[in-house]
Amino acid sequence: MLTTNIESILFAAAKPISLDQLKKYFDTSAETIAEAVEDIRTRYNRGTSGIHLLEQEGKVQFVTNPDASEDVTSFLKKDATSLLTKPSLETLTVIAYRGPVTRPELEQIRGVNCGIILRNLLIRGFIEETQDRVRLQPVYSVSIDFMRKLGLTHLEELPEYESFHTNASIDELLKTTPEEPVV
Amino acid sequence: MFEIQSEQFTGPLELLLELIEAESLSISEVSLAHVTESYLEHIEKNEPPPDELADFLIVATRLLLIKSRLLLPDPIVEDEDTSDLAAQLKMYKAFVELSAHLEKQFNAKVELFPREKPEAIKILELVIPEGVSTTSLRESFAKMLKNLEPFFNLKQVALERVVSVKERFDEIRNAIMERARFTFRDIVGTGRSKVDTVISFLALLELVKQRVVHVAQSDAFHDIDIHRVD
Numbered sequence: 348m349l350t351t352n353i354e355s356i357l358f359a360a361a362k363p364i365s366l367d368q369l370k371k372y373f374d375t376s377a378e379t380i381a382e383a384v385e386d387i388r389t390r391y392n393r394g395t396s397g398i399h400l401l402e403q404e405g406k407v408q409f410v411t412n413p414d415a416s417e418d419v420t421s422f423l424k425k426d427a428t429s430l431l432t433k434p435s436l437e438t439l440t441v442i443a444y445r446g447p448v449t450r451p452e453l454e455q456i457r458g459v460n461c462g463i464i465l466r467n468l469l470i471r472g473f474i475e476e477t478q479d480r481v482r483l484q485p486v487y488s489v490s491i492d493f494m495r496k497l498g499l500t501h502l503e504e505l506p507e508y509e510s511f512h513t514n515a516s517i518d519e520l521l522k523t524t525p526e527e528p529v530v
Numbered sequence: 531m532f533e534i535q536s537e538q539f540t541g542p543l544e545l546l547l548e549l550i551e552a553e554s555l556s557i558s559e560v561s562l563a564h565v566t567e568s569y570l571e572h573i574e575k576n577e578p579p580p581d582e583l584a585d586f587l588i589v590a591t592r593l594l595l596i597k598s599r600l601l602l603p604d605p606i607v608e609d610e611d612t613s614d615l616a617a618q619l620k621m622y623k624a625f626v627e628l629s630a631h632l633e634k635q636f637n638a639k640v641e642l643f644p645r646e647k648p649e650a651i652k653i654l655e656l657v658i659p660e661g662v663s664t665t666s667l668r669e670s671f672a673k674m675l676k677n678l679e680p681f682f683n684l685k686q687v688a689l690e691r692v693v694s695v696k697e698r699f700d701e702i703r704n705a706i707m708e709r710a711r712f713t714f715r716d717i718v719g720t721g722r723s724k725v726d727t728v729i730s731f732l733a734l735l736e737l738v739k740q741r742v743v744h745v746a747q748s749d750a751f752h753d754i755d756i757h758r759v760d
Contacts, residue, residue: 361645401642410642419643431636434541440629456625458618459541459585497632498640506631511624520614520621 349373350383357387363406363491392500401500404447404475404488413498435473438464439489442474443502444511447486449479452521541582542589543622545572550619557620563597589615694726698733706743706758714754 353373357364370380384407388400394414401410411419419425431439434457441456442448453461465487468474473493479486494502502508511517547557549568555561570590578586592615702717717730734756737743744757 358645361647363644399642401644408644410644413640413642416640416642420639420641423643425641425643431633433544436629436633436636437626440625440632443632444625444628455618456621457541458543458589458622459582463581495642495644497635498638498642499635500642505628507628511628516617517621520617 349375349379350386353380353383354387357400357407357409363408365406367405388500399500401491401494403491403494403502406491408491410495410500413500416498434464435468438468439473439493442468442487443489443493443505444508445517446488446502447477447479448488449482449484449486453487455521456517542578542586543619544626545569545586546589546593546619547623547626557616557623559596559600559616562593562616562619563600566593566597569593694729695732695736698729699736702730702733702737702756703742706737706756709758711755711757713756 353369356369366377366380366384370377373380384400384402388402390396391409392399394412397412397415398409399412401408437457438453438461441453445452445456450461450465453465465474465476469476472490473496474487475490476485476487478484489502494500499505502512546562546565546569549565549572550557550561553561553565555564570593573586573590577583596615698717705712705717714730714734717734718727734743734745734754738745741759744759746755746757747753
């Protein structure tokens, strides 16, 4: 019943819905919501389904099947997206694999000030900035819009995602960022 | 304009990676020391934009430190930071390699589409007038049907008439085949209605048109003589 109602809400809402919002609305545990969403995903994210469930940073949304992209694009006459510059691409890669990531961490990996590029990516809607209450600074993750552009319903679909997302030696290297972020 | 340029500018790690890969070396302190001079030369020739200059210079000092340590066989200061550059560069390289996949995905036009918000057409709420009940709805529907009755009847009459003309047509034709001639009054008789007379007349006209019969009338309102056309 809960699963069915969540499924209906996701269909009717036509926008990303946060799991937290669902949890509050149904007054239940995060685990129960996660189970329901997992059930929906299992039923939808398969080749024969025209609709897939996309999840990113605690938000879910129904999207089209990746294999249908070409037809959907031409039928709906959607514009093709512009190309990414190399620095944009690098930054997005780090954010996708390591997100939510802080600016110093990002700069430690890229070895260069990323202020301008972060701002540009925020303006283009490819990344999102949220305040990390533990780290007391903004963190960046790729947006649902960017995932849609990549045709991904989950970041885990990226090659070697797990090994780069939770990587002890990268964690170690990132810890050695003593300097204050360049302002 | 400046921002676009600075975004396009090669970062220090990217430059280092290019230099090392140009010499087909693997990333190590030795290879870093090896490319130190080319690195310094490069930033001198192509001055990095001001907001990235510091990053380039930090890497330059780290390179020089690595090089000096290799030149001095017995390093006095054991600084962690010197070895970090190689590790950092390896990490950077790994992400650059991963970015190739992202780029491929991005350019592959595999975009996923969400349901779009419908256009903001605000339909007025359905307001049911006071006093409306199922009974009153039924009553008004019955009333409407009653108003339509004459119309339905009209159609019914028209249908009957069409059928009658066809029947009368056959009657007259059969009659003329048997008798060769008779008059319109023979058909209509005396007791028939006005409508019936009209139907007979229409049937007769049709027979004339089809050249089955020939008709003659001596004067207005006189009887019509009907002859068979042989």
